[in-house]
Amino acid sequence: QVQPVESGGGLVQPGGSLRLSCVASGIIFSSNAMGWYRQAPGKQRELVASIDSGGRTNYADSVKGRFTISRDNVKNTLYLQMNSLKPDDTAVYYCNAGGTTYNGAYYPRVNSWGQGTQVTVSS
Numbered sequence: 001q002v003q004p005v006e007s008g009g010g011l012v013q014p015g016g017s018l019r020l021s022c023v024a025s026g027i028i029f030s031s032n033a034m035g036w037y038r039q040a041p042g043k044q045r046e047l048v049a050s051i052d053s054g055g056r057t058n059y060a061d062s063v064k065g066r067f068t069i070s071r072d073n074v075k076n077t078l079y080l081q082m083n084s085l086k087p088d089d090t091a092v093y094y095c096n097a098g099g100t101t102y103n104g105a106y107y108p109r110v111n112s113w114g115q116g117t118q119v120t121v122s123s
Helices: none
Strands: 003-007 010-011 018-025 033-039 044-049 057-059 066-073 079-084 091-102 105-107 117-123
Touching: 003 010, 003 091, 018 033, 018 091, 033 066, 033 079, 044 066, 044 079, 044 091, 079 091, 079 105
Parallel strands: 010 117
Antiparallel strands: 003 018, 018 079, 033 044, 033 091, 044 057, 066 079, 091 105, 091 117
């Protein structure tokens, strides 16, 4: 069973930065695509960024130029560097491991979600 574990969330002021991490077990990490999602209160879960096994990345328009997704295949760890954070970025952030990519889009793997990490951007 795939078991992602997220960490790195917290409270940050607008304009600040955070780096999220996701360690994924139960999967051949280097061979799989990965994605970061977020869910704000009262809203649907949305894809923030994805990275395929070759390192190709895609981002939601709302985070382009501010967020960077990366992976360390030795440590089986996925990262999301978040800069210039805004109050609208406040959400629970989730990692999905082992999804499918097609034409640049990421399709999440069922039952491959972490518990999430809370990111709050507020002054």
